Amino acid sequence: MFFLFTGCALAQYENPPDSARSAFPWPKGKHCALSLTFDDARFSQVEKGIPLLDRYDIKATFYISPHRTAQRLNVWRQAMETGHEIGNHSMTHPCTGNYSFSSDNALEEYDLEAIARDIDDANNYISETFNIVPKSFAYPCGQKFVGRGENVKSYVPLVAQRFLTGRGWLNEDSNDPWLCDGAQLLAMESDGKSFEQLKRLLDKAAKEGRWLILAGHEMDEQGRQTTHLSSLESLCRYISDPENGIWVENVSTVYEYILAQRGR
Numbered sequence: 001m002f003f004l005f006t007g008c009a010l011a012q013y014e015n016p017p018d019s020a021r022s023a024f025p026w027p028k029g030k031h032c033a034l035s036l037t038f039d040d041a042r043f044s045q046v047e048k049g050i051p052l053l054d055r056y057d058i059k060a061t062f063y064i065s066p067h068r069t070a071q072r073l074n075v076w077r078q079a080m081e082t083g084h085e086i087g088n089h090s091m092t093h094p095c096t097g098n099y100s101f102s103s104d105n106a107l108e109e110y111d112l113e114a115i116a117r118d119i120d121d122a123n124n125y126i127s128e129t130f131n132i133v134p135k136s137f138a139y140p141c142g143q144k145f146v147g148r149g150e151n152v153k154s155y156v157p158l159v160a161q162r163f164l165t166g167r168g169w170l171n172e173d174s175n176d177p178w179l180c181d182g183a184q185l186l187a188m189e190s191d192g193k194s195f196e197q198l199k200r201l202l203d204k205a206a207k208e209g210r211w212l213i214l215a216g217h218e219m220d221e222q223g224r225q226t227t228h229l230s231s232l233e234s235l236c237r238y239i240s241d242p243e244n245g246i247w248v249e250n251v252s253t254v255y256e257y258i259l260a261q262r263g264r
């Protein structure tokens with residue numbers, strides 16, 4: 001007998017407790033981990049979002065697009081020096097050609113060599129500009145393939161070879177620290193959400209002892225693909241309160257901690 005899933009709104013379901021597995025030992029008895037991440041080096045990030053995060057001393061991960069970073073370079077350098085993580089988001093942001101902005105740069109037309117070159121170009125840019133080797137990558141549009149049909153290939157292995165972490169986009173749950181794969185971390189959208197909606201995701205992660213990664217784009221009052229500053233400020237206040245037991249750190253720091261705990 002077949003059971004057909006008519007939807008995949010997994011987020012509404014609780015993850016069943018695994019009695020064979022103990023609660024993950026987050027630092028200082030915290031209930032869960034949270035990473036805030038933002039993509040594409042949108043100008044509102046340096047102009048509005050980072051100053052807000054800095055007021056609360058919260059460190060985020062920014063997956064940058066070199067062509068925009070180059071226009072606000074001093075501010076981005078300063079952000080990195082104050083502890084924000086700079087990650088790779090490829091050089092030219094290839095996605096499926098079904099998205100009109102990517103029709104001339106479609107993953108369907110890429111092969112593994114071409115995507116590797118694009119990622120390495122961005123790594124070279126980051127190394128030359130920020131004097132670091134990035135540990136984190138975010139898949140543009142959350143898509144992880146090149147080619148089409150029978151010749152489709154995953155480029156996850158290329159990311160795993162180059163980075164400690166690879167982050168997805170528009171996923172439906174947080175990460176299980178005991179088994180998540182650093183090369184395919186799940187991320188849930190922070191754009192367009194109220195504080196109450198974000199808190200619900202966080203409450204679920206705290207209840208289940210997991211690692212929630214939020215991903216957004218613009219950081220502004222309103223607009224498309226925008227994490228609202230009012231929601232973000234309420235979130236910053238909430239996660240800064242030690243009573244709430246949330247460990248907030250950038251992506252590579254959390255994953256390094258997870259690996260160390262698994263190795264024990």
Ligand SMILES: [Zn+2]
Nearest residue numbers: 039040140141
């Ligand atoms: Zn992007």
